[in-house]
Amino acid sequence: MSDGQVSRREFVGLTAAGLGAAALRGPDLDAAEVVDGPQSRPVGVRPRVVATNPMASPGRGFEDFKAEVERAADSGVTLMGVPVATTEPFEPAARNLLRLQEFVSRLEDRAAMAGTVEDLDAISHSDRTGIFATLGGMTMVVEDLEVISDFRKAGVGVFALSANWRNWNGDGCLEDTDVALTELGVMAVRAVERAGAVVDLSGAGRRSSLQAMEVAESPVVFSSSNASALHPHPRNLTDDQISACAATGGVVCVSAFPALLAGSEPTAAEVARHLEYIAERAGPEHVALGLDFDDRPRARFPSDPLPEPPYRYPPDLSDVSELDNLLAVLRERGYGKRNLEALTGGNLIRVLREAWPRTRG
C-alpha cells in the first residue's frame, strides 16, 4: 500500500474492491453462555462491543493494533470501534482507513472488518474480533457531504458530527459558546443516516446535539460520554441529552476516560455508576460500553478541560482486556444476565443493525 497521495476516486475504488469481511470461516455454534475469565475465548457468545478504542487506531502501527486485537480477544470483545480520524482532513483520514483495513486483512484469522448487517451476522458466528471504523469531527467532509457517502462505501459505519470543537456542522462541547447546528449540520445528520451509517454525537455541543437528535430519524450514539449529573464535565451529558438519545432509540456508551469520571483515582465501579445512572434514567436498552482507551494528547487549546497523557484510567479497567472487572462490579450490583448482555453489546449491536445496510452491494 503506497504512502502517496490518495485521490477520492482511488479511495472509493480500493475499498469497494472488497477489503473487509468477505466470507468468514468459523464454527457455526449455537449461542453459548458467557464464559468468565480471560483464559477462555468465548465463541458464539452474546456480543461484547466496545464503541471506541483509540489504542487500536491504525496510526499507531500494526504491532499496537495487533496487541489491541489480542487484548480484545482475551476479554471476549466481539466487536470494537476504531477511530480512523478525529480532526484530520480527507487524505490522511482516507489513508488511515485503508491502513486499518490492511491491518485487519493481515490478521484475517483473528479479525474482520464490519460495516454491514451481513458482517455482524458472520462475526457472531466466528471467533474473530469484528472491527468497525469510525470517523470523528467531519474535518474531512468540510462542505461536501458526498464525502460522507464515499467513506460509507469505503466501510465507515459511524460518523461523529463534531470533534469537541466548532466546525461546519455546529458547536463542540469544549467551546465556550453553544451554538446549534448550521444548516449544513442538519444536512450532515441526514446524509449520515441516508448513507446507512450511525451518527455519533460525543463531542458535539449541547444545543447542537439536542438539535441533531430532533432531526435524527434513526437511533444515534454517544460513543464516549458519561452522565454530567454524577460528574460535571462539558463532554458528559445532561439529563435532557440522555433522554433525547433514548428517544431516538439510541445508546450512550459510557467512558473510562478519567476526565469524565469523578475522583482522582476512579475505579471500574465509577464507570459502573454511570452505566447504572443512564440505565435508570433512560432504560437499560440505551446504555453501552464506550470506554475510549487512549494515550495521545487530546487538548487543543490551553482552556480545554482535558488532562495531559498518560491518562490514569481505572487500574481495574485500563484497557479492553479488563471488561470482566466491570462486569463483575455490575453483577455484584444485581445486574441480571439479560441486562448485562444488553449493555455489554446487545444495545449497540441493535443500533448498528438498524442503520447499516444488509450487504456491501
Next chain:
Amino acid sequence: MTPFDSGLLAEARAFHDEITVVNGMDGSEVNEDLVANLRAGGVDANLAGGLRGGERPLVSLGSPHLRFVRENEQVVHARSVEDVAAARKAGVPALVFTWQRSDYIGQDPSRLTGFHALGLRNCGLVYNVGNYVGSGCVDPDQGGLSKFGREVVERIHHLRIVLDVGGHSAEATALEAIEMSPRPVVCTHANPRALRDNPRNISDRLIQAIAETGGVVGICAFNYFLVREGRATVQHYLDHLEYAVELVGPDHVGLGIDFILGREISGRADPRRFPPEAYPQRYEDWMIYPSGLTDFTDVSNVTAGLMERGYSPEDIRKIMGENWLRVWREVWEE
C-alpha cells in the same frame, strides 16, 4: 445615460482624477480587463477578493492571480502603502489581495504567515455559513468566535493583516473579534440594515463598533443589498454612504463596491449559502449592478453624487480613498 448634469460630472471627474480612489472590496476576475477598467475609472487601488469556483485561493503558491500581477506591467501588486503610492505615480492601478474567509488555513493558524508573505493583507473570517472560526450571517443560530477562531484573529493581528468582519460573518462573531482587536478593524463590504433589511446587511451597532476601532465600513453596491425589488441606482448607493457617514462620521466610511466583472456565473444559487432572504436565487441576477454604477468607469458618479450632496472636498477624499489608506497604514506598518 448619466445621473448627473454634465457640468457637475466634468468637475467631478477632474476632482476624481486628482484624488486617490480606493475600492475596499472587489470580486472581479483578476485579468487585463479588470486592470483596464480600473484605470479607465480612475481607481487607484482595488482590494481583490473574488475567487473563481474551485480555484486555488488568491495568494497561494501558484495562484494565477499572483502570476498575473507579477507578469503584468500595467498593474502593481501592492503589499504596502508605499506600493500604492508608487503605482499611482506610475499611473497604473494597485491590487491588494484579500480573503473573504479564513478556512484556507485548515486547522493551523501559523499557515497565515506564509500567505502573508505571498501578499495577503486583509482577511475575512466566515463566508455566510459557519465554519471552524465562527458563525455566518445566514446561520439559523449565530454565536461568537470559537477557540480556534480566537487563535486565528490573534494571528491576523500579529501579522498586521487587516481584520475584516461583519457582512458575511455573523454580528456576534464580528463583535467578539472586534473586542479582541488592538488595531482598526474593517468591514470591507456591507450595507446598513436600517435602510435595507437583509440578513447580509449590518446593524448600526456593528457600524459603530467598527468606527470605534478607528476602522472603516465599505459600502457595497450589490443590488439586492441596496433594494428589495427592481434595479437600484447610484443614488441608492449614495444614500447608503450618507447613512453611514451620518452615523459614524466621514472618517469611517469608504467604498466596498464588490463588482464581479468578468465572472461567468449562471444557474441557481446554492440556497444554503445564499438563501432567498439575502440573495437573488439566479446567479444571472447578481450581475445586474445599480444603474449609474455598473463598472469602475462609473465610480466617478459617486464622487459627483457626494459633491452634489454638499460634502466637502476633504470629506470626499476620505470617503473615496483616504480612509482606506489610513487604515492600511495604521495596520500594516509597525
